[in-house]
Amino acid sequence: MHRMPIALTVAGTDPTGGAGVLADSKAFHSRGVYGMAAVTSLTAQNTMGVQDVFNVPAEFLEKQLESIFSDEVPHAMKSGMVATIDMMVVVANMVEDYNIPFVIDPVMIATSGDALIEEESIEFLRSTLLPAALTVTPNIHEAEKITGHKIEKEADVRKAARIFLDEIGVHSVTIKGGHLEGDAVDYLFTHEDTVILSEPRIETSHTHGTGCTFSAVMTAELAKGKTLEESFRLAKRYITSAIRNSPGIGKGNGPVNHFSFREEQVHE
Numbered sequence: 221m222h223r224m225p226i227a228l229t230v231a232g233t234d235p236t237g238g239a240g241v242l243a244d245s246k247a248f249h250s251r252g253v254y255g256m257a258a259v260t261s262l263t264a265q266n267t268m269g270v271q272d273v274f275n276v277p278a279e280f281l282e283k284q285l286e287s288i289f290s291d292e293v294p295h296a297m298k299s300g301m302v303a304t305i306d307m308m309v310v311v312a313n314m315v316e317d318y319n320i321p322f323v324i325d326p327v328m329i330a331t332s333g334d335a336l337i338e339e340e341s342i343e344f345l346r347s348t349l350l351p352a353a354l355t356v357t358p359n360i361h362e363a364e365k366i367t368g369h370k371i372e373k374e375a376d377v378r379k380a381a382r383i384f385l386d387e388i389g390v391h392s393v394t395i396k397g398g399h400l401e402g403d404a405v406d407y408l409f410t411h412e413d414t415v416i417l418s419e420p421r422i423e424t425s426h427t428h429g430t431g432c433t434f435s436a437v438m439t440a441e442l443a444k445g446k447t448l449e450e451s452f453r454l455a456k457r458y459i460t461s462a463i464r465n466s467p468g469i470g471k472g473n474g475p476v477n478h479f480s481f482r483e484e485q486v487h488e
């Protein structure tokens with residue numbers, strides 16, 4: 221029997237498969253990791269926007285997590301869309317009980333601009349959930365919302381990182397610069413050092429689910445026992461390939477290709 225590393229995602233669904241648990245599961249699988257998923261919310265969405273959201277009751281999220289953890293403890297986990305404080309409490313309790321690498325993608329708004337979590341839950345996210353993570357992976361808008369500061373250039377990214385590390389008390393923060401101008405530059409800040417990764421910007425509107433996919437790949441690598449920096453570097457290479465080879469699905473902001481990086485490596 222060959223035991224595979226296991227990664228768990230705690231996130232919402234996107235029935236068109238570009239974001240949320242479906243995207244995470246594809247990313248886990250393509251990295252050779254066995255994927256599990258506990259669903260927080262069902263969304264009715266597509267590449268054009270979010271048409272509706274149905275939040276799972278927090279007690280039922282808890283039941284899903286109990287089913288998983290009483291059977292197998294994953295080697296790493298991530299959270300995506302966690303819409304309410306009650307659901308955040310359930311996730312925070314679970315993380316406290318099991319000491320596994322935990323990546324928080326602080327999903328707040330979809331690429332289309334639609335809100336995905338309750339405004340009141342943001343303070344709870346800041347005070348309780350974020351300090352429990354090994355790393356938190358905000359995009360520029362999420363970093364602005366969490367720190368309360370506008371981010372336009374690298375100096376602002378560095379200031380935001382100080383707030384995450386010194387005031388919020390995160391272990392590390394991975395700030396994704398996909399929404400800034402110029403090259404696609406991402407930053408990993410820990411208390412000890414900073415790693416900056418840059419790739420030329422790809423001219424495309426097909427970036428639906430990039431954040432979900434990026435954090436899922438980091439989680440998959442952590443599940444294999446890779447370091448935070450190794451996981452960050454791999455996720456950057458993976459997402460660049462995934463965006464470059466997007467499958468052109470839908471009428472709006474289409475999804476990325478979760479398998480192109482793997483195919484490139486097979487042919488290397």
Ligand SMILES: Nc1ncnc2c1ncn2[C@@H]1O[C@H](COP(=O)(O)OP(=O)(O)O)[C@@H](O)[C@H]1O
Binds near residue numbers: 419427
């Ligand atoms: N047009 C692009 N070209 C190349 N890389 C991109 C592009 N847009 C986003 N990325 C990369 O995709 C990842 C997700 O970033 P971002 O778009 O900032 O987050 P989110 O999907 O959460 O909004 C990051 O690694 C970012 O640098």
Ligand SMILES: Cc1ncc(COP(=O)(O)O)c(N)n1
Binds near residue numbers: 234
């Ligand atoms: C269920 C769900 N979770 C997350 C996102 C954000 O997606 P992105 O990765 O584009 O920020 C989404 N649109 N839907």
